[in-house]
Amino acid sequence: MVLTSDDALAARLRRVRVYGTDKTYYAEEHGYNSRLDEIQAEILRRKLRRIDGYIERRRVLARRYDEQLRGTGLVLPMTRPENRHVYHLYVVRHPARDAIVGALAARDIIAGIHYPWPIHTMRAYAHLGYGEGSLPVTEKAAREIFSLPMYPSLTNTQQDRVCGALRDILSGREAQSAI
Numbered sequence: 001m002v003l004t005s006d007d008a009l010a011a012r013l014r015r016v017r018v019y020g021t022d023k024t025y026y027a028e029e030h031g032y033n034s035r036l037d038e039i040q041a042e043i044l045r046r047k048l049r050r051i052d053g054y055i056e057r058r059r060v061l062a063r064r065y066d067e068q069l070r071g072t073g074l075v076l077p078m079t080r081p082e083n084r085h086v087y088h089l090y091v092v093r094h095p096a097r098d099a100i101v102g103a104l105a106a107r108d109i110i111a112g113i114h115y116p117w118p119i120h121t122m123r124a125y126a127h128l129g130y131g132e133g134s135l136p137v138t139e140k141a142a143r144e145i146f147s148l149p150m151y152p153s154l155t156n157t158q159q160d161r162v163c164g165a166l167r168d169i170l171s172g173r174e175a176q177s178a179i
Contacts, residue, residue, distance in 0.1 A: 001044065057152040058087040061159060065090055065148060068163035072170045075144075089114060090150040094170075097144045103169045109162055112147040 004010050015022055020031025036044065047054075062085065066076055075093035079085045091114070094100055101111045118138045120130035132139070149162055 054152040055086045058150060059085070061150060061154055062087045062090055064156070064159055065163065068160070069166060072167055074166070074170070087150055089147045091145050091147050093141065093144045094146075095144055097146050100166070100169055101146050104162075104165055107165050109165055110149065113145070114147050115142060115145060118142045 002013055004013070015028055016031040017034040018031060019033060020027040020029040022028050062077070069076060069092070073094060077085070077087075077091055089112070097113070101113065104111050118135060118141075119125055120128060120135055120138070121132055148166075149158070
């Protein structure tokens, strides 16, 4: 969904979402089939009424993650004081990412790896002239980041289980065998 007060941009977005057409079957520019069907549109309309509550719940969960995971060795997300985060994802970082994600999975806790490849290493962006090794900090981050469970209906008890598992995995004897 895109919201804008720019009439020209709104017209272009409408056109691009329907194969680039202003009139039926005649494309003014390259476009896509990016229209919601009526059922998905209705679901979105109803969910939008609750969006502020969903975002606030994500922020509460993020604060709880921050509190419970501080000092574990995970690099936690940071938000500048002048910004506000909606926490679509709660992405953490650790050099032993794959072992940690595996240890969580063994406990039936799914951590996502949403960004496994840096953009500059993807074929679609080869024309930019950057290859493997061009951006080492970015590449290292891509090998280390993973996302913890984050959704508005995540309960405190479920989140406590995730945090407890991470603390166990990242400390003591379990850490030595897991990572």
